[in-house]
Amino acid sequence: MPCPISVEAGLDHEITHSQAVNEAIAEEMRRDSTVILLGEDVAEAGTPFKVLSGLVEEFGTERVIDTPIAEPGFMGIAVGAAMTGMRPIVDIMFGDFLFLIMDQLCNQAAKTHYMSGGKLNVPLVVRTNLGATRRSAAQHSQSLHALVAHIPGLKIALPATPYEAKGLLKTAIRDDNPVVIFEDKLSYQMKGNVPEEEYLIEFGQANLLREGSDVTLIGTSSMVQTCQAAADLLAEEGISAEVLDPRTIVPLDETAILESVRKTSRAVVIDEGHQNYGVTAEIAARISEKAFYHLDAPVIRLGAMDVPVPFSPALEDLTVPTPKLVARKSLSICRGELVHDA
Amino acid sequence: MTKSVRKNTEQFLHLYKQMVRIRTFEENANQLYLNAKMPGLTHMYIGQEAVAVGVCEALENTDRITSTHRGHGHCLAKGAKFKQMFCELLGKAEGYCRGKGGSMHIADQDNGNLGANAIVGGSMGIATGAALSAKLLDTKTVTVCFFGDGATAQGLWYEVMNMAALWQLPVIYACENNGYSEYTPTSEIAAGSLKARAEAFGIESHKVDGQDVLAVHTLTQGLVNRLRNGEGPFFIELETYRYHGHHVGDINRSYYRTKDEETAWQKDRDPITNFGRWLEEQDIANSEELSEIASNIHAEADEAVRYAIDAPYPNHGEVDTHVFAGVKHALPYISGGRIGS
Ligand SMILES: Cc1ncc(C[n+]2csc(CCOP(=O)(O)OP(=O)(O)O)c2C)c(N)n1
Ligand SMILES: [Mg+2]
Numbered sequence: 001m002p003c004p005i006s007v008e009a010g011l012d013h014e015i016t017h018s019q020a021v022n023e024a025i026a027e028e029m030r031r032d033s034t035v036i037l038l039g040e041d042v043a044e045a046g047t048p049f050k051v052l053s054g055l056v057e058e059f060g061t062e063r064v065i066d067t068p069i070a071e072p073g074f075m076g077i078a079v080g081a082a083m084t085g086m087r088p089i090v091d092i093m094f095g096d097f098l099f100l101i102m103d104q105l106c107n108q109a110a111k112t113h114y115m116s117g118g119k120l121n122v123p124l125v126v127r128t129n130l131g132a133t134r135r136s137a138a139q140h141s142q143s144l145h146a147l148v149a150h151i152p153g154l155k156i157a158l159p160a161t162p163y164e165a166k167g168l169l170k171t172a173i174r175d176d177n178p179v180v181i182f183e184d185k186l187s188y189q190m191k192g193n194v195p196e197e198e199y200l201i202e203f204g205q206a207n208l209l210r211e212g213s214d215v216t217l218i219g220t221s222s223m224v225q226t227c228q229a230a231a232d233l234l235a236e237e238g239i240s241a242e243v244l245d246p247r248t249i250v251p252l253d254e255t256a257i258l259e260s261v262r263k264t265s266r267a268v269v270i271d272e273g274h275q276n277y278g279v280t281a282e283i284a285a286r287i288s289e290k291a292f293y294h295l296d297a298p299v300i301r302l303g304a305m306d307v308p309v310p311f312s313p314a315l316e317d318l319t320v321p322t323p324k325l326v327a328r329k330s331l332s333i334c335r336g337e338l339v340h341d342a
Numbered sequence: 343m344t345k346s347v348r349k350n351t352e353q354f355l356h357l358y359k360q361m362v363r364i365r366t367f368e369e370n371a372n373q374l375y376l377n378a379k380m381p382g383l384t385h386m387y388i389g390q391e392a393v394a395v396g397v398c399e400a401l402e403n404t405d406r407i408t409s410t411h412r413g414h415g416h417c418l419a420k421g422a423k424f425k426q427m428f429c430e431l432l433g434k435a436e437g438y439c440r441g442k443g444g445s446m447h448i449a450d451q452d453n454g455n456l457g458a459n460a461i462v463g464g465s466m467g468i469a470t471g472a473a474l475s476a477k478l479l480d481t482k483t484v485t486v487c488f489f490g491d492g493a494t495a496q497g498l499w500y501e502v503m504n505m506a507a508l509w510q511l512p513v514i515y516a517c518e519n520n521g522y523s524e525y526t527p528t529s530e531i532a533a534g535s536l537k538a539r540a541e542a543f544g545i546e547s548h549k550v551d552g553q554d555v556l557a558v559h560t561l562t563q564g565l566v567n568r569l570r571n572g573e574g575p576f577f578i579e580l581e582t583y584r585y586h587g588h589h590v591g592d593i594n595r596s597y598y599r600t601k602d603e604e605t606a607w608q609k610d611r612d613p614i615t616n617f618g619r620w621l622e623e624q625d626i627a628n629s630e631e632l633s634e635i636a637s638n639i640h641a642e643a644d645e646a647v648r649y650a651i652d653a654p655y656p657n658h659g660e661v662d663t664h665v666f667a668g669v670k671h672a673l674p675y676i677s678g679g680r681i682g683s
Binding site for chain 2: 040041044045048066067068069070072073096097100134135136137138139140276305306307308310311312313314315318319
């Protein structure tokens with residue numbers, strides 16, 4: 001699965017995940033005057049995460065629009081604006097607030113192109129975030145990408161690095177469909193290299209981060225780092241793990257996933273959404289359906305524990321997959337140990 | 343001194359104590375954050391004490407409130423204890439919610455607090471529903487729904503106000519207008535008049551100085567009495583100010599409000615200073631008595647903080663309890679209860 005632009009080419013400029021988002025938006029706003037940004041405290045404050053600082057100074061309050069705390073309202077306005085010539089980027093401060101915009105996003109934005117027989121487009125981006133362990137409790141910590149991935153008509157991007165954050169967001173802004181992009185809020189200060197020159201990352205192209213022969217670790221967003229760390233732990237045990245980051249879950253690079261699993265014969269799928277009915281379930285099911293005869297072990301799912309995110313650090317840390325847990329499960333399938341108690 | 347005057351005296355002192363309790367709690371919470379002893383962030387109520395106290399002192403223990411992300415003041419004013427609150431803020435097992443909720447989700451069922459809420463406007467439906475059940479069950483209890491000026495932008499409020507007015511529900515919508523929603527002045531996020539919005543539904547509406555505990559209390563007491571007699575709903579806009587940042591991490595505020603503005607409110611309109619002065623003028627208490635009240639409360643808070651710091655975290659086994667009512671552990675339950683944990 002070659003990337004349209006080589007990851008190695010010209011990686012000469014180190015920025016944070018937060019700067020990557022900022023650069024992507026600034027570049028696209030310069031390029032296309034129909035790109036506008038709406039959300040709470042996106043202008044002077046540059047969001048509580050300070051991700052958008054400086055944009056209002058360059059593009060003015062006509063294009064960087066502070067809204068009241070009325071998510072369904074400004075989401076609906078974005079849908080209408082998108083249908084009539086603008087390319088809105090809607091800032092949903094916490095992924096948890098997606099629940100407030102569900103009708104506008106899932107009943108309106110997602111279905112308009114289809115219901116109009118292809119006559120109307122809704123080119124908009126919802127920028128939001130995911131991730132627990134910030135001690136923010138049950139209404140500010142959820143990873144809800146599986147919910148929107150369930151709705152036909154929405155594309156879902158999950159950047160894991162500054163490089164991906166910038167490239168995927170630029171692609172999302174140019175896409176003629178509604179795209180929801182989830183940033184890992186714990187990684188805003190994480191640094192990484194991006195090319196000096198302009199680049200895009202095509203949707204549906206997984207990134208192979210590490211080659212291996214014993215087990216494939218498929219991780220999304222915040223869990224990509226977890227997979228990398230788990231692969232290091234596994235290497236110490238003599239296990240060679242391949243690490244794959246799908247980058248977008250709609251569309252999903254099934255080819256890359258199946259190719260890798262056919263080679264390693266084992267797969268562990270890791271994602272920070274709840275495990276029940278989640279992204280890990282979807283990917284595991286596709287592997288089981290389409291690479292069944294290549295498998296030497298059951299496909300393992302590791303999602304967030306199926307409980308609301310607890311506030312107490314003593315409990316919260318139990319709810320998210322860790323490198324140790326990923327390594328332990330991988331080791332046990334590589335050794336042919338029974339992984340289920342039943 | 344006649345009996346009724348003495349009773350009033352006690353009540354006045356109680357209002358004062360309650361405000362000092364809130365401020366003391368918050369100063370300690372802020373310190374816990376600064377000392378990196380508290381997980382996460384929290385939103386300080388300092389400056390707005392007269393609102394919570396003036397309103398909640400008009401309520402009985404069985405009356406209900408719903409609260410917000412800036413909820414410590416409401417919780418204390420409704421009767422919560424320092425120890426369980428500090429334990430909750432630190433994620434300890436003895437907290438009001440066993441450490442599962444934290445600062446933004448403290449609920450205190452015993453005192454009628456249905457919970458803080460981390461979704462702006464998220465409690466408006468809940469409060470109105472509590473008023474509906476009070477009416478259907480004929481409990482004669484009332485509900486106060488606290489929310490900020492920023493929350494008035496949420497459509498939910500207009501939906502529930504409409505129903506509350508149609509069905510004459512015993513609820514007060516209490517909007518604490520502290521001038522800002524996060525980093526944006528209210529004038530930039532609210533068109534027209536807030537009071538007129540409630541009036542559009544035929545709801546009797548009032549505006550009151552939220553820094554004047556007696557004014558808040560007298561107004562609320564009158565409305566509560568009328569709610570118990572079948573009138574309502576009502577709307578109150580309380581003008582107030584938060585002294586600290588939006589949350590404890592919001593230190594550099596000059597890009598959205600001036601230092602002068604902050605100083606002016608603190609100097610001229612502090613609810614505790616002004617009420618303390620009034621108590622002295624009325625010969626209800628002298629300055630030594632007021633300082634003694636404060637130092638007793640400080641000592642109680644110090645002890646509660648120490649207690650909470652040393653208190654144990656919940657056991658790991660609690661992570662999947664309370665997901666479903668009537669189910670001890672959710673994880674085996676959702677797998678049909680047959681396969682092991
Ligand atoms: C639905 C929702 N949108 C946005 C937020 C983020 N947020 C938390 S507090 C706040 C401002 C609330 O302002 P206001 O209602 O005036 O209350 P105050 O903070 O002034 O007490 C915002 C935007 C949220 N928690 N919930
Ligand atoms: Mg406010």
